Amino acid sequence: MTNEALEFRSDNCGRAAPEILEALINCNSGNALGYGGDSLTTELHTRMSALFEQSVRVFPIPTGTGANALALAATTTPFSAVYCSPESHINTSECNAAGFFGSGLKVTALSGQFGKLDPSSLQQAIATAGKGQAHKSQPAAINIVQATDLGAVYTCAEVTQLGAVAKNNGLVLHMDGARFANAVAHLGCSPAELTWKAGVDILSFGVTKNGGLLTDAIVVFNDEIANNIGFHLRRAGTIWSKMRFASAQILAYVKDDLWLRLARQSNGAATILANAIAKIEGARIIAPVEANEVFLSMRAAALDQLAERGVLFYRRGPELARLVCRWDTTEQELQQLILLIQQAAEHAKS
Amino acid sequence: MTNEALEFRSDNCGRAAPEILEALINCNSGNALGYGGDSLTTELHTRMSALFEQSVRVFPIPTGTGANALALAATTTPFSAVYCSPESHINTSECNAAGFFGSGLKVTALSGQFGKLDPSSLQQAIATAGKGQAHKSQPAAINIVQATDLGAVYTCAEVTQLGAVAKNNGLVLHMDGARFANAVAHLGCSPAELTWKAGVDILSFGVTKNGGLLTDAIVVFNDEIANNIGFHLRRAGTIWSKMRFASAQILAYVKDDLWLRLARQSNGAATILANAIAKIEGARIIAPVEANEVFLSMRAAALDQLAERGVLFYRRGPELARLVCRWDTTEQELQQLILLIQQAAEHAKS
Amino acid sequence: MTNEALEFRSDNCGRAAPEILEALINCNSGNALGYGGDSLTTELHTRMSALFEQSVRVFPIPTGTGANALALAATTTPFSAVYCSPESHINTSECNAAGFFGSGLKVTALSGQFGKLDPSSLQQAIATAGKGQAHKSQPAAINIVQATDLGAVYTCAEVTQLGAVAKNNGLVLHMDGARFANAVAHLGCSPAELTWKAGVDILSFGVTKNGGLLTDAIVVFNDEIANNIGFHLRRAGTIWSKMRFASAQILAYVKDDLWLRLARQSNGAATILANAIAKIEGARIIAPVEANEVFLSMRAAALDQLAERGVLFYRRGPELARLVCRWDTTEQELQQLILLIQQAAEHAKS
Amino acid sequence: MTNEALEFRSDNCGRAAPEILEALINCNSGNALGYGGDSLTTELHTRMSALFEQSVRVFPIPTGTGANALALAATTTPFSAVYCSPESHINTSECNAAGFFGSGLKVTALSGQFGKLDPSSLQQAIATAGKGQAHKSQPAAINIVQATDLGAVYTCAEVTQLGAVAKNNGLVLHMDGARFANAVAHLGCSPAELTWKAGVDILSFGVTKNGGLLTDAIVVFNDEIANNIGFHLRRAGTIWSKMRFASAQILAYVKDDLWLRLARQSNGAATILANAIAKIEGARIIAPVEANEVFLSMRAAALDQLAERGVLFYRRGPELARLVCRWDTTEQELQQLILLIQQAAEHAKS
Secondary structure (H helix, E strand, O other), X not given: OEOOOEEOOOHHHOOOOHHHHHHHHHOOOOEOOOOOOOHHHHHHHHHHHXXXXXXXXXXXXXXXXXXXXXXXXXXXXXXXXXXXXXXXXXXXXXXXXXXHHOXXXXXXXXXXXXXXXXXXXXXXXXXXXXXXXXXXXXXXXXXXXXXXXXXXXXXHHHHHHHHHHHHHHOOEEEEEEOOHHHHHHHHOOOHHHHOHHHOOOEEEEOOHHHOOOOOEEEEEOOHHHHOOHHHHHHHOOOOOOOOHHHXXXXXXXXXXXXXXXHHHHXXXXXXXXXXXXXXXXXXXEOOOOOOOEEEEXXXXXXXXXXXXXXXXXXXXEOOEEEEEOOOOOOHHHHHHHHHHHHHHHHHHHO | OEOOOEEOOOHHHOOOOHHHHHHHHXXXXXXXXXXXXXXXXXXXXXXXXXXXXXXXXXXXXXXXXXXXXXXXHOOOOOOEEEEEOOOOHHHHOOOOHHHHHOOOOEEEEOOOHHHOOOHHHHHHHHHOOOOOOOOOOEEEEEEEEOOOOOOOOOOHHHHHHHHHHHHHHOOEEEEEEOOHHHHHHHHXXXXXXXXXXXXXXXXXXXXXXXXXOOOEEEEEOOHHHHHOHHHHHHHOOOOOOOOHHHHHHHHHHHHHHHHHHHHHHHHHHHHHHHHHHHOOOOOXXXXXXXXXXXXXXXXXXXXXXXXHOOEEOEEEEOOEEEEEOOOOOOHHHHHHHHHHHHHHHHHHHO | OEOOOEEOOOHHHOOOOHHHHHHHHHOOXXXXXXXXXXXXXXXXXXXXXXXXXXXXXXXXXXXXHHHHHHHHHOOOOOOEEEEEOOOOHHHHOOOOHHHHHOOOOEEEEOOOHHHOOOHHHHHHHHHOOOOOOOOOOEEEEEEEEOOOOOOOOOOHXXXXXXXXXXXXXXXXXXXXXXXXXXXHHHHOOOHHHHOHHHOOOXXXXXXXXXXXXXXXXXXXXXXXXXXXXXXXXXXXXXXXXXXXXHHHHHHHHHHXXXXXXXXXXXXXXXHHHHHHHHOXXXXXXXXXXXXXXXXXXXXXXXXXHHHHOOEEOEEEXXXXXXXXXXXXXXXXXXXXXXXXXXXXXXXXXX | OEOOOEEOOOHHHOOOOHHHHHHHHHOOOOEOOOOOXXXXXXXXXXXXXXHHOOOOEEEEEOOHHHHHHHXXXXXXXXXXXXXXXXXXXXXXXXXXXXXXXXXXXXXEEOOOHHHOOOHHHHHHHHHOOOOOOOOOOEEEEXXXXXXXXXXXXXXXXXXXXXXXXXXXXXXXXXXXXXXXXXXXXXXXXXXXXXXXXXXXXXXEEOOHHHOOOOOEEEEEOOHHHHOOHHHHHHHOOOOOOOOHHHHHHHHHHHHHXXXXXXHHHHHHHHHHHHHHHHOOOOOEEOOOOOOOEEEEEXXXXXXXXXXXXXXXXXXXXXXXXXXXXXXXXXXXXXXXHHHHHHHHHHHHHO
């Protein structure tokens, strides 16, 4: 609603895609049994199973935090350790949700490059964790973020390597796909190739950041895991009674590749931005721009000026800014931002 | 979407009110900071404070179960007892959510009439609970459902009596207002009179069952309680990033008394139904019809026939049916149902 | 320590059996690996397996509350319901421990006679609980107290009936055996007959109330259940590093039938007391005296006088006293008490 | 029990001090009210208040893990972060107990030297943690281990610095004193100087490792914290009914400075060992030997030989051994160990 400021804080500042709002209008006729007993929720399973090329179970859930925490709780014990990147959302930004849903499970961060887990560090950590020793948190699950919290995208081969570590050690592989669409759009692979074919057991399927309103989803590739999830969701107060209005959003989201079109728009905006920055002296991109996030390093004074001139962004350090493009970021916004970055770089030089 | 069946299972089978959907369309312009940093959420606080005639804090939350469990968790300790009616939603239908959010708190049911708590039984239970004894769950909160799970409505005086018990014993009074609108519409009192003026500290403010889509809210009348709720909500994964789409629903819901108009429709339908049933031999209403629920007692054979002829309802016993009217229950549906009840009564006589 | 007062509050007010203290002295030589890696703990498994006539797993644990809560947590999910008697220790006296260990599981009380569960009420409750419905706490375990909290003892046949209900419905049967020795001594049956042969899966094996000091134990009859218990115990901080001093207590407790001899003493004292009371006009035993507890009903004035004259006991109502005999209650104490009861009855008559 | 092997795995492999066993015998006369209502537990408060030079509250508890987890749970919220060293016991060896007792609280490790927390890193971590932001675990408590898990001892000045950071930021300072006696004995300061005078709010007071059997204790220097601890302990199943047998142990432990004499013995043994190692070529001490632990670095082949020749110790890396001295480690054991280390060093050279 702000018009003058340039919004680059998060993709969740953006609008809902009109197609998704329209789906809400369209599904508002007649009665429908609550809690997922409606026909749209049934259709959702069929549609998502087609999309993922195998029979999957889909659970709409209000937020990505809920999806992550519940996916981990449903696949671990209270004495478990979950491995993740230090930058991962579950480790930095979910206010102990994993520990809450998981009855005290432990989140264990392992350093890697650009928010990725490294298969050999992971294997090493699991091997020395003390499996079977009662004193030790027991290795149970691996959490990877796709695209990562530093804007990079795991290739299918990289996920497959981590999937192999998971399987060899009896762990579950969970993918936090808050920006799953951005990753698929970037790689040009199929959703199946990036998930269950690579060893992913359970996926937080992001919708909100990429044009949705009020729902994300958990997608489960393993029936044994799925059977108890309904109880976990219910006791967490995350099953809507008027579920049709959530299912309708997700159906519209995947219809006619809308999700990939929207993701290509935000990815494309980030690429334009990154390419422009690459040419600016005094500005530097410090992480791969493979999705819709740009990590920009500039002198503190330059970032200060950017902020003063109305660019909205989060600072990740005195000389580090995160800039996020939305599906609805305009060409004009990009050009204004690039100009302001040039001026800020110029200013900080002097 | 079913057309032929007569839907009386729940008010959550109904549609969203068009005014609320329209509000979603209207708020979808421009950017808005996430997690409640948007201007509509700010407006929501102002609007609700006006409605409740004091400064209140409002927290949109996806479901009533989440609202109830979180309200109790935020006002108790893990060694607490929460008193409620045996029929209360937290006791019968929320899959241990109160124990989950409340880190193991105990739900203690006390019998009363028509789903109401009785002030003297409550006082007695608190007095003999062993306050201060480490072996005993410590009395901490009272949960009342308004309208009750048996279709009755507490008067302001009744709530005031329970509020006094709460205050005298240092307990918190929580009102599960999944059907708060129905209660206010029935009583014709102000929202303030039925809540904080009567001693209610925290309210689950129902929206979904009465024309909303995907949000309810917690309303807090006590700043001390409110301060920590954000953390509780966040770790429970219940704060939407695109909060404007939740706040917009609630704003539309209370605008121009929409919420009361919708509640009067469902209440009115229930009254028509109850009055008609009263004239049918072999059919009996066994609980007050003060909101939108009708508890109908008939011979098992009569209820069997009702179900066979396409009436959708939940059976609460072999000879007991719950019939719920929606804001969009039509006159025609009511007349069809009444006819079918007459026929079923006739049939069961023979 | 108190010499003049007559102590009938609880069997936990009594001394430790000298044989058990002696065992502590005897095991205090040389080194021993911590956390159960010592030879006495190994011997404990052998000895208890002999006692129970099958290979059992034994886990010493500081308290009966810990034993109960952990036994239930290890055999249920967080969305479970555990059935018990309203008078059961887990329901009345453990400060939400079951909910804490069980991550919010629900304790559901079902009325029965003298603290016993009734097989048909239980079957009915399970059948109508809504198994498989996400709204509902899922039936998972049954807790029976042996001897009961009202001084009665389940026969082997009664346990077998409940075991059948458990097995037919896929539930676990947990026996809270805080006074297991008293029950076995009363029945004259074998420990095996009263437990796994009757369908019990897991037992809280009481030691403290019957001559122990600082340990009770969990005994598991089912390997699948046992495998995870070590982790549950460890995260609950209940595995002693110097475990030999716990194992030594339990070994001494079951050696040469010490446990049964001690239980016969307290049971015998209760019988003497009950027989004497039966002859006193104005005094009435209101529950079976099958273990070491006597529930005495007298006029309030009589109970008041008893208390004034130095009898220590807990009042369970204005006209109801619980009197508990210890393994070391003396003949003299009993005669004094009986005399005081006679006088009190006399007094209250006038 | 083992006679030939040389036991250096842990101080919890040692015997109980005879004085403490004797106290158990002595307290076993007459009756005593359960759950801490006995006179010895009352005396314990008086005695410990004298020892700590202020009125303290003391809660015997079966294990150090329980003490740590409960101390943290009682002083934090479920959305808290607790800061500790990566090597701290709560982080490495307590199987998620802190998360369990703390309803999902987060343990956050900050690197420091020799298992110590560094005040400036700590201040920095707190300052950037996002206090007040709902996404972030909220800084609530600091856990320091005294002596540390790498054998070093914080000076009073060092604790005071951390105490200041705690107070300035509104955090609680918890000291895990599993080896508190060793630290006090090393420093020669008073217990008060090392705790509340330096800013410590709550202390896990270790008894077991230093001659106790089955109890440790929580000591609270702050009444507000203490008031709820009874409920926490009870719901965790950690309050013994026959509490006198725990209180008697602790009373004997602190009587006539027994605890310091025992600690001086194990500290002295470690010093002898360290001094001898310092003269051996090919062997190296890699951490301060200020308590009763020695961290010995040797070639892998040398450590292999030590193990083969019957030295029992834990390996903390291919070339790193931890050797722990007990209060009852003998001069002869030390000389044998030193000889074997010399031989192993010789062997590994060739």
